[in-house]
Amino acid sequence: MTRRHAVYLFVALSLASLTMRAGDKPLVVGMIPDAGATQVSIQEKEPLKNYLSQHLGGPVNLIIPTNYNATVEALGNGSLDFAYLGGLTYVKARKQYGVIPLVQRTSDMEFHSLFITGNPQIKTLADLKGKMFAFGDINSTSGHLMPYLELKQAGIDVEKDFKYRYSGSHPATAKAVESGAVDAGSIDESVYNAMIAEGKLDKTKVHVFYTSKPFLDYVWVARKDVSKADQEKFAKAFTDLQEGKDEQILGILRGKKFVQASDDRYETLRKVAEELKMF
Amino acid sequence: MTVLNIQDLVVVRSRHAPPVLNGISLSLRRGEKVAILGPSGAGKTTLFRAINGFVPIQSGSITVDNISLKDLHGKALRQLRRHVAVVSQRHDLVDRLRVHQNVMAGALGRWSAWRALRFLFWPKAEELAEAEAALRRVGIAHKLRVRTSEISGGEHQRVAVARALVQQPSLLLADEPIASLDPELSDQILSLICSLANESGFALLCSLHQPEYAYKYFDRVVRIEHGVIQSVENNQARTNATANRDAEIIRQAGD
Amino acid sequence: MHWLMNLFTQLRLFFPPDHSWSFIWAERVPLLETVEIAAGAMVFSLSVGLVLALIIGARLPGSRLLYAALVSVRAIPDLTMAILFVMLVGIGPGAGMLAIAVYYGAAMGKVCGDLFVSADPGPVESLASTGTGSFTVAFYGLLPLRLKDLLTYGAYDFECAMRASVIVGAVGAGGIGTEIVGTINNYDYSHTTTLILMLVALIAVFDLCALAVRKYPRLLLLFVIGGIISAWECRPQMFAWSHTLDNLRKMWPPVIPRERIGDLPRLLGETLEIAFGGTALAVLFALPLGAMGARNLAPAWMHFPVRRLFEFLRAIPEVVWGLLLVTMAGIGPASGALALGLHSTGVFGKLYAESIENVQPEPVMALAATGGPRIAIASFGLLPLAFPPMAIHTLFRFEWNIRAATIVGMIGAGGIGGALYNAQQLFFYDQMLAYLLITWALVMLADWANGQLRKRWKVTEGLI
Structure with missing residues (x-):
């Protein structure tokens, strides 16, 4: 072995050591920023973090990356162990990094996307022609993919028939509609209902004028290298949640009950994503 | 008729330094030509700036056309400035404009801001004619539309004089107008402004370094040093030519 | 509206x-x-x-x-x-x-x-x-x-x-x-x-x-x-x-799907629109404001707040202006151009004011001595004299703004930057690389063109 080879080996080893993880490192849980990603929103989720670390029997770190893409990439480079993904981000993460679906809310099995507006003249999807419209994040299932499909089926060419923007998250879409920045928008039903219930959205200014056909959405996943035992503990932490007992946690998760998730249910979504060239 | 009257003028630059001008008194009548001689830093330029209202007067008074400069501000001051045209040693034309624009800058005092702007882009024929007439009087009518950066040093000075003519002043202040010119050009420029003063009747106050020019062209020669008038001589050779004019009583500063 | x-x-x-x-x-x-x-x-x-x-x-x-x-x-x-x-x-x-x-x-x-x-x-x-x-x-x-x-x-x-x-x-x-x-x-x-x-x-x-x-x-x-x-x-x-x-x-390899190739002229057009629009807007704002911010032209009660305004506009980077405007006024080149315009106004305002302050004083004094109104003196003397440095600053900034246009494009103003960002977000990394190469070529071209002009005008980068 020449000296040069030795140098190469040394560099390779030190790089490899950078990527290795020590045993007692905290498990890192990530969420797509479907409701924003700030210090404040992480602080609001503190109870969830504590609950998970109790059930997993070790420290847990909660991270909300800036956008949906970053969450998936963080699963890819091993910086997240578990993550909360939307339907579209899930099929992408599954294809690229083989993530394992664990649990989802019962409501995710029959999820709806809502079309909301503050303009009384907008009554059907066709009325959206020539208007300003807001999607959520470009990778959002309920904020972009499924609404896009509905619009297409209603004969609206998104690129030509109206102006649109990506608001980046569901609350942003809701607020953009409320303030009149856009004429209408598409939003995740659980976020919308929670915002109305908490009074974060003015009922007199926003209403739902169209509800999409049901589809499969959010899911909690594990990176494929996470141990079976940790996966099971994580899933159990969610399936154990009971209405009336764990209100605070369920409130943060905007759900009532969690069940096992499986990959084959996402076949339809995969086809839609492929058809709309988002996959 | 008295055009300029300065009485006991004191100008200070800062409280601690000695005054730049210390008790200057001087007065000029229509058509009179006075030279001021003195070394650099004697206070000649400051005197000129004071007459234009650019430096505050500590004490004493300056009147131009019987209007006192003291305590004048803003518009009133600007109106008085129209009575006083300035030609100085160099660099006082805007190189990036054309000759006709520089010449008509002399009219800014009587033009509205709007007209001034319009002239820069769409000069009217009569305005150009006025500029050309002024240039003809200084002998370079053919340079009307030339870029100012492309004309020679002597022509530069002639354009500055033409601008002063357009201003139709009662008083022309020439601050070392020949400082950067060769002897031949110096003679040309000085005889030009003196003959224009005779024609138009404005008073001429001109600062110079070289006594020989002062005695050659001017009615009176005032020597100034350290902000004080040292001597005033009636230039016999010249005053003979203008004998019909009364000699102005010159009051010296108290010391 | x-x-x-x-x-x-x-x-x-x-x-x-x-x-x-x-x-x-x-x-x-x-x-x-x-x-x-x-x-x-x-x-x-x-x-x-x-x-x-x-x-x-x-x-x-x-x-x-x-x-x-x-x-x-x-x-x-x-x-x-x-x-x-x-x-x-x-x-x-x-x-x-x-x-x-x-x-x-x-x-x-x-x-x-x-x-x-x-x-x-x-x-x-x-x-x-x-x-x-x-x-x-x-x-x-x-x-x-x-x-x-x-x-x-x-x-x-x-x-x-x-x-x-x-x-x-x-x-x-x-x-x-x-x-x-x-x-x-x-x-x-x-x-x-x-x-x-x-x-x-x-x-x-x-x-x-x-x-x-x-x-x-x-x-x-x-x-x-x-x-x-x-x-x-x-x-x-x-x-x-x-x-x-x-x-x-x-x-690897970079690709642009066939149906997207037709979009390229529109995307490039939008990016140029942002860069041109932003620069033009800034020149428009900064010409009067720069004069108002010049200490030798404007009174203190005017130039002081105007200078602070420049500092504020400049302190907020184009991207942040872009984020705000895209949120407030919606996505599209208009928001991007305004974002660039606001930031560049701060930059130009300061540079223009300094250019005006740095003109040789003699010609301006001579003009002031004619007793003309302030605006007339500024337009006959200060502005023509301050023009060459102002033009150079503007040119340099325009080159920068082409870069900035691709950047604000990424956060919602559209154009080639928007295409790049959306491709990246949707995990189409091969497309992202293609758009990146186009951006790169565009900036190189602007850089080169600017270099040619600079050579002709004999100015050095030291001026900025």
């Missing part, structure tokens, strides 16, 4: 800013992160940049190739660089730090290389005649010869990199930029305003640091120590070699 109305209705939502201590305290973490990104990146870019510049200056073998490489790296806009590093080393401040380090390292190497190459050959040759190696010649000959220029440019580079450290967060590279995007996405606008005020304060502090470095270059040493510590703090913690390689592989 709908667009403008939107802007104003939305503007209301940003007030009043949330100034509760608990929020400001919570934000200390990202704020510190921003400082660390800046400091860490500076240590890298200054040290590596200087060594590269010396290699170029000494004309060592391969220095021409190195020079070409630096020029091409510099043509990748900093936010685009950040997105690349986010993909390669994972989200977080590490990506931001590396992106800025690489971009400004290349800038430093290129500009200082130019300085060295154009150094007085006399002393260098006499040193070389002693028969010593060329790197020694560079070190003992070039470095002392150009030390003053180096420090000036170094301080300028420092300022730019600090501003950049704020914006890289917009694509997930950590720091306060990430928080701004987060609050906007959360429709938490009163917090956005607070963050922006914090950002303005931070940039003011950065400016003071840069000023101090300009005055006392030895302080640089202090910053170096802080920078090394910061760099360690910011090291990418989410780095996985296999993942990086995997993502690189996904980028």
Whole structure:
């Protein structure tokens, strides 16, 4: 072995050591920023973090990356162990990094996307022609993919028939509609209902004028290298949640009950994503 | 008729330094030509700036056309400035404009801001004619539309004089107008402004370094040093030519 | 009009800013992160940049190739660089730090290389005649010869990199930029305003640091120590070699799907529209404002607030203006152009005012002596005289604005930058690379055209 080879080996080893993880490192849980990603929103989720670390029997770190893409990439480079993904981000993460679906809310099995507006003249999807419209994040299932499909089926060419923007998250879409920045928008039903219930959205200014056909959405996943035992503990932490007992946690998760998730249910979504060239 | 009257003028630059001008008194009548001689830093330029209202007067008074400069501000001051045209040693034309624009800058005092702007882009024929007439009087009518950066040093000075003519002043202040010119050009420029003063009747106050020019062209020669008038001589050779004019009583500063 | 109305209705939502201590305290973490990104990146870019510049200056073998490489790296806009590093080393401040380090390292190497190459050959040759190696010649000959220029440019580079450290967060590279995007996405606008005020304060502090470095270059040493510590703090913690390689592989070969090729002219047109529109808008605003900000033209009660306005407009980077305007007025080139316009107005305003202040006073005095109104004197004297430096500043900024147009495109203004960002978000990395190459070519072209003009006008980069 020449000296040069030795140098190469040394560099390779030190790089490899950078990527290795020590045993007692905290498990890192990530969420797509479907409701924003700030210090404040992480602080609001503190109870969830504590609950998970109790059930997993070790420290847990909660991270909300800036956008949906970053969450998936963080699963890819091993910086997240578990993550909360939307339907579209899930099929992408599954294809690229083989993530394992664990649990989802019962409501995710029959999820709806809502079309909301503050303009009384907008009554059907066709009325959206020539208007300003807001999607959520470009990778959002309920904020972009499924609404896009509905619009297409209603004969609206998104690129030509109206102006649109990506608001980046569901609350942003809701607020953009409320303030009149856009004429209408598409939003995740659980976020919308929670915002109305908490009074974060003015009922007199926003209403739902169209509800999409049901589809499969959010899911909690594990990176494929996470141990079976940790996966099971994580899933159990969610399936154990009971209405009336764990209100605070369920409130943060905007759900009532969690069940096992499986990959084959996402076949339809995969086809839609492929058809709309988002996959 | 008295055009300029300065009485006991004191100008200070800062409280601690000695005054730049210390008790200057001087007065000029229509058509009179006075030279001021003195070394650099004697206070000649400051005197000129004071007459234009650019430096505050500590004490004493300056009147131009019987209007006192003291305590004048803003518009009133600007109106008085129209009575006083300035030609100085160099660099006082805007190189990036054309000759006709520089010449008509002399009219800014009587033009509205709007007209001034319009002239820069769409000069009217009569305005150009006025500029050309002024240039003809200084002998370079053919340079009307030339870029100012492309004309020679002597022509530069002639354009500055033409601008002063357009201003139709009662008083022309020439601050070392020949400082950067060769002897031949110096003679040309000085005889030009003196003959224009005779024609138009404005008073001429001109600062110079070289006594020989002062005695050659001017009615009176005032020597100034350290902000004080040292001597005033009636230039016999010249005053003979203008004998019909009364000699102005010159009051010296108290010391 | 709908667009403008939107802007104003939305503007209301940003007030009043949330100034509760608990929020400001919570934000200390990202704020510190921003400082660390800046400091860490500076240590890298200054040290590596200087060594590269010396290699170029000494004309060592391969220095021409190195020079070409630096020029091409510099043509990748900093936010685009950040997105690349986010993909390669994972989200977080590490990506931001590396992106800025690489971009400004290349800038430093290129500009200082130019300085060295154009150094007085006399002393260098006499040193070389002693028969010593060329790197020694560079070190003992070039470095002392150009030390003053180096420090000036170094301080300028420092300022730019600090501003950049704020914006890289917009694509997930950590720091306060990430928080701004987060609050906007959360429709938490009163917090956005607070963050922006914090950002303005931070940039003011950065400016003071840069000023101090300009005055006392030895302080640089202090910053170096802080920078090394910061760099360690910011090291990418989410780095996985296999993942990086995997993502690189996904980028190759670059493709644009057939149905998207027809869009290219529109995308390029939008980017140029943002750059042209923004520059034109800024010139329009800055001409009167610059005159109002000139101390030799405007009274103190006017030039003082106008100057502060310039500082404010300039302190907020184009990307942050873009984020705000896209939120308030909707996506599209109009928001992008206005974002560039606002930031460039701050830049131009200051430069124009300085150009007006620096004109030779004699002709202007002569004009004032005619007793004309202020505006007439300004338009006959000050403005024509201040025109050449103003034109040069405008030209330089236009080149910069082409870069900036691709950047604000990424955060919603559309154009080629928007296409790049959407492709990246949707995991179409091969498409992303294609758009990146187009951006790169566009910036290189603008750079080259500007260089030609600069040669003709015989101006050097030192002017900015």
